[in-house]
Amino acid sequence: MLRVAGILNESIVDGPGIRAVVFFQGCPRHCEGCHNPSTLPFEGGTEYTPEDLAKDVIKRLTPLHRGITLSGGDPLAQADGVLEFLQAMKKLKPGLNVWCYTGYVYNEVKNLPVLKEINVLVDGPFILAQRDLDFPYRGSRNQRLIDVPASLEKGEAVDFEL
Numbered sequence: 156m157l158r159v160a161g162i163l164n165e166s167i168v169d170g171p172g173i174r175a176v177v178f179f180q181g182c183p184r185h186c187e188g189c190h191n192p193s194t195l196p197f198e199g200g201t202e203y204t205p206e207d208l209a210k211d212v213i214k215r216l217t218p219l220h221r222g223i224t225l226s227g228g229d230p231l232a233q234a235d236g237v238l239e240f241l242q243a244m245k246k247l248k249p250g251l252n253v254w255c256y257t258g259y260v261y262n263e264v265k266n267l268p269v270l271k272e273i274n275v276l277v278d279g280p281f282i283l284a285q286r287d288l289d290f291p292y293r294g295s296r297n298q299r300l301i302d303v304p305a306s307l308e309k310g311e312a313v314d315f316e317l
C-alpha cells in the first residue's frame with residue numbers, strides 16, 4: 156500500500172508545463188524550514204493500492220498536462236510501491252513524463268528500480284542556508300535537476316537542461 160498526503164490536479168511550479176502532483180506521505184528527513192511539514196509522519200495520509208492510485212491520477216490528466224510530478228514527503232521512501240504505481244500509470248498512458256522530488260541525493264538512490272520510470276529527479280534535502288526562491292523548481296541551491304535516463308546510461312549524474 157502507498158500512503159498519499161494529497162493530489163493536486165494542476166500545478167505549474169513542480170516542473171515544466173501543467174502537471175498533476177502526487178504528494179506522498181512520510182519523509183525520514185526533517186529539514187529545517189521544510190515546505191510541507193504535515194507530510195513528514197509516516198502514519199498519516201490516505202492508503203491506496205498502486206493500481207487504485209494510478210486510476211485516480213489518470214482521471215485528472217487532460218490533453219494540456221505535460222506529465223506528473225511526485226512530491227511529498229519523500230516519494231522514494233516508498234520506492235517499491237511508487238514503482239508499481241508508475242508501471243500502472245504507464246500501462247494506461249505510455250510515454251508519461253515523470254518528475255520526482257526526493258531528499259536523497261542521486262548516488263543514494265541510483266540503484267532503485269523505480270529510477271528507470273523517472274525522467275527528472277530533483278535531488279537533495281532542503282538546506283535553509285542555501286534557500287533561493289529564484290532557483291527554478293527547487294527550494295535551495297544544493298538541489299539538482301538530474302536527467303535520469305542519461306545518468307543511468309552514463310553511470311553518473313547528468314544535469315537536466317531546462
Ligand code: SF4
Pocket residue numbers: 182183184185186188189190191192195227228229257258259279280281
Ligand atoms: S526532504 Fe523535503 S519533505 Fe523531507 S523534510 Fe526535507 S524538505 Fe521536507
